[in-house]
Amino acid sequence: MKLHYKIQGDNQAILLLHGLFGSLDNLNMLAKDLSINYQTIQIDLRNHGQSPWSNIMNYQAMAEDVAELCHDLQLANIILIGHSMGGKVALQLSQLIPQQIAKICAIDIAPITYSQIANMPVINALTQCINQGLIDKEQIAEVMQQYDLTPAIISFLLKSFKHQRWLFNANVIIQQYDNICDWHPISACDIPTLFIRGGNSNYITDKDYPAIFSQFPNAQIETVAGANHNVHAEKTQEVLHLLHSWLID
Incomplete structure (x- = not known):
């Protein structure tokens, strides 16, 4: 599937993946800052924004879409930043194109199956x-x-x-909402991975740490105090500070 996307800046590519019911504009506040030193590529995932629609909606399919875009744009040494559903897509990409990925950041989402109750x-x-x-x-x-x-x-x-x-x-x-809540555990991936959790959110809790570290043993977990699920929108400067420190590490 050919996804709709927007590119800003130059240098190393950062792919920004939005959450459920969103679009590429949802991560504008991160792209605006990051595009000063990086090439930011904001993507509309399938069934969202200006990207095509499909009756299939699962993480394998969504990750394959993004992998196809990476191939088309001939990207290497990629940094992936995804919020919520987009974070799970980024984590799934570690199984498809690991050799092309430098780092992954998942914002307020863990590699687990979630209850459907929340949404x-x-x-x-x-x-x-x-x-x-x-x-x-x-x-x-x-x-x-x-x-x-x-x-x-x-x-x-x-x-x-x-x-x-x-x-x-x-x-x-x-x-397909059950597929969006679902997650199939993956084999351990050693790509450096940052998990940013909202201090007031229950999307990543202490009980999720074993699932995170078993699948992403090279993980780092940071908490943004006072933030809910939309951490990047509520506490943009705090998230950017964490990202910049992690990117140059």
Whole structure:
């Protein structure tokens, strides 16, 4: 699959991979800074943004898409930075093109299977909006409020609703949500890997450390105090400080 992407800057390539329901713009705050010294490549993953849609939605397929782009752009010595779902895609890429990857950063995600409960209000709200055929943002927001979604989450989702349609493939994401929560443990990978966790988030907890270190023994785990799941957006300067220290290490 030929993915949509945006390139800024020069030198060593940093691939930026967004999370579920997002698009390449979600990591703009990191790309703007990193593109001063690196070539940043922001990518719309399949079924998101301006990339093609598919009925298949799992980490092997998403990683193969990104590997194809790396081949097309003839990239080597790549740095991967992914948030949430994008972080899992980055981790899966370690199994496909390890010789091309220099470092991996997974932001607030671990190589584990997650419960589907966390995002079920979003899934249920989207299902209701689709079933009602809603094309008005105000009506969509009203439905989402009924599912107790916060204003921040509603605003985030509506960024992907343009010209009376969702930019992400809502139907397939709903159908394939179990695959997005899932993870198949991989053999140990010695690529240097940074895990950045939000201090107020439960996506990476102490009990997940054994799964992290068994699959990524060369891992480093850093916590950003006071941050929730969208660590990079809430605490951009703290995340950039961690990234710069890690990149030159």
